[in-house]
Amino acid sequence: MANLDTILLDHSHCERKAAGVALNLMFRYPSYTRLVRQLTAIAREELEHFELVNQWLEKRGIPLAPLSSPPYGALLKAEIRRDEPERLLDSLLVSSLIEARSHERLGLLATHCQDRDLADFYQSLMASEARHYGVYWVLADTYFEPDVVTERLEELAIKESEFLAHLHPEPRIHS
Amino acid sequence: MANLDTILLDHSHCERKAAGVALNLMFRYPSYTRLVRQLTAIAREELEHFELVNQWLEKRGIPLAPLSSPPYGALLKAEIRRDEPERLLDSLLVSSLIEARSHERLGLLATHCQDRDLADFYQSLMASEARHYGVYWVLADTYFEPDVVTERLEELAIKESEFLAHLHPEPRIHS
Numbered sequence: 229m230a231n232l233d234t235i236l237l238d239h240s241h242c243e244r245k246a247a248g249v250a251l252n253l254m255f256r257y258p259s260y261t262r263l264v265r266q267l268t269a270i271a272r273e274e275l276e277h278f279e280l281v282n283q284w285l286e287k288r289g290i291p292l293a294p295l296s297s298p299p300y301g302a303l304l305k306a307e308i309r310r311d312e313p314e315r316l317l318d319s320l321l322v323s324s325l326i327e328a329r330s331h332e333r334l335g336l337l338a339t340h341c342q343d344r345d346l347a348d349f350y351q352s353l354m355a356s357e358a359r360h361y362g363v364y365w366v367l368a369d370t371y372f373e374p375d376v377v378t379e380r381l382e383e384l385a386i387k388e389s390e391f392l393a394h395l396h397p398e399p400r401i402h403s
Numbered sequence: 404m405a406n407l408d409t410i411l412l413d414h415s416h417c418e419r420k421a422a423g424v425a426l427n428l429m430f431r432y433p434s435y436t437r438l439v440r441q442l443t444a445i446a447r448e449e450l451e452h453f454e455l456v457n458q459w460l461e462k463r464g465i466p467l468a469p470l471s472s473p474p475y476g477a478l479l480k481a482e483i484r485r486d487e488p489e490r491l492l493d494s495l496l497v498s499s500l501i502e503a504r505s506h507e508r509l510g511l512l513a514t515h516c517q518d519r520d521l522a523d524f525y526q527s528l529m530a531s532e533a534r535h536y537g538v539y540w541v542l543a544d545t546y547f548e549p550d551v552v553t554e555r556l557e558e559l560a561i562k563e564s565e566f567l568a569h570l571h572p573e574p575r576i577h578s
Contacts, residue, residue: 244429247446251423258416259468265457271422272450279443293434 229340231399233290238400240281241295242330246360247274249323257316262370266363273360277353284349300402301326303391307384317372321381324364325388326402331357333401404515406574408465413575415456416470417505421535422449424498432491437545441538448535452528459524475577476501478566482559492547496556499539500563501577506532508576 250271254264285292304326308318331354338350368377396403425446429439460467479501483493506529513525543552571578 241433244426244433248426248430251419251426254419255423258419259466261467264467265454268450268454268457272447275443275447275450279440282440282443291434292436292439 229342232341232343232346233288234295234399235337235401236281236284236288237290237293237295240278240285240292241297242401243274243278243281245301246326247271247278250274253319253323260371263367266367270360270363273356277356280349280353284346296398298396298398298400298403300391300396300400304384304388307387313371317368317377317380318384320364320368320371321377321384324361324368324381325384327357327361327364329388329392329402331361404517407516407518407521408463409470409574410512410576411456411459411463412465412468412470415453415460415467416472417576418449418453418456420476421501422446422453425449428494428498435546438542441542445535445538448531452531455524455528459521471573473571473573473575473578475566475571475575479559479563482562488546492543492552492555493559495539495543495546496552496559499536499543499556500559502532502536502539504563504567504577506536 250267254267254271257263282292304322308322309315334350334354334357338347338354341347341350365377365381368381392402425442429442429446432438457467479497483497484490509525509529509532513522513529516522516525540552540556543556567577
C-alpha cells in the first residue's frame with residue numbers, strides 16, 4: 229500500500245508480459261487449434277488490461293518506465309523442462325500458477341486499497357486472472373492425461389510457493 | 404486464386420506475426436508512451452484479425468499448420484540497422500512498408516476473389532492495413548526529424564520493391 233505507484237507500474241509490465249507469453253505459445257504450437265484459439269483470447273484480454281493499467285498510470289502521473297522484475301517469473305521459467313511434450317505441459321502449468329497467484333495478489337490489493345476506484349479496478353481484474361488460470365489448466369488437460377497434469381501441477385505449485393517464501397525486498401505484484 | 408487455401412493459412416500466420424512484431428516493439432521501448440499506446444491498439448487489432456482469418460480456415464476445413472515463410476520479411480528485417488536510434492526508425496518504417504504492401508495484396512485479393520463473402524472480408528481488412536501503415540509512419544515522425552524519416556523510407560521502399568521483383572515460387576501474401 230505504501231508503494232502503489234510502483235505496484236501499478238509493475239502490474240503494467242505483468243500484463244504486457246502475460247500477453248507476450250500467450251503469443252509465444254501460439255508461435256511455438258501453431259497447429260494446436262484449441263490452444264491457439266484460447267490463447268488468442270487471453271492475449272487480447274491481457275492487452276486490454278495492459279491498456280487499462282496504463283490509463284491508471286496516466287491518471288496518477290506515473291510515466292511508463294522500465295522496472296526490474298522480481299525473481300519469481302525467471303525461477304518458474306527455469307522449472308520448465310526443455311524437451312517436448314514436457315515443455316508444453318510445464319509451460320501451460322507455469323502460466324496457470326502465475327495467473328492463480330496474480331488472482332490472489334490482485335485480490336489482496338482490492339481488499340486493502342484505500343482508493344475506492346482503484347480497489348474496484350483490482351476487483352474487476354481478479355475474475356479474469358482466475359479464468360485464465362482455468363484456461364491454462366484445461367488446456368493442459370486437453371493435451372495430457374489428467375493424472376500427469378495433477379502430479380506435475382502439485383510439484384510446480386510446491387516450487388512456486390517456495391519461491392515466494394523468500395520475500396523479495398522490492399514492491400512487486402509477485403514479491 | 405488457384406491457391407486460396409494456402410493464402411488463407413499464410414494470412415493467418417501474417418496476422419499473428421504482425422501482433423508479435425508490435426508486442427516486441429512494446430517490450431523494447433517500454434517508456435515510449437505514444438509508441439506503447441498505439442502499438443497496443445495495433446496488436447489487439449492484429450489478434451482480432453488473426454481470429455477472423457482462423458474462422459475462415461475453419462469454415463473451409465483448413466487445419467492450422469506451420470507454413471514456410473517467403474523470404475520477404477527476413478530480407479526486410481535484415482535492413483534494420485543494429486544501433487539505436489536507427490534501429491527504432493528502421494523497425495517502424497519496415498513495419499510501415501509491410502502494412503502498406505499487405506494493403507495492396509489484400510486489395511488484389513478483394514478485387515479478384517470469386518467468393519463474394521471472402522472478397523468482402525479482404526476488403527474489410529484493407530482499411531486497417533492502410534491505417535496501420537499510417538500509424539507506424541506517424542510514430543517514426545514522432546521520434547525522428549521528418550527529413551530523416553522521408554529519406555530512410557525512400558531507401559527502404561526501394562529495397563522492398565526489389566525484394567518483391569524476384570517472384571517467390573510459393574503462393575504467399577508477400578510472394
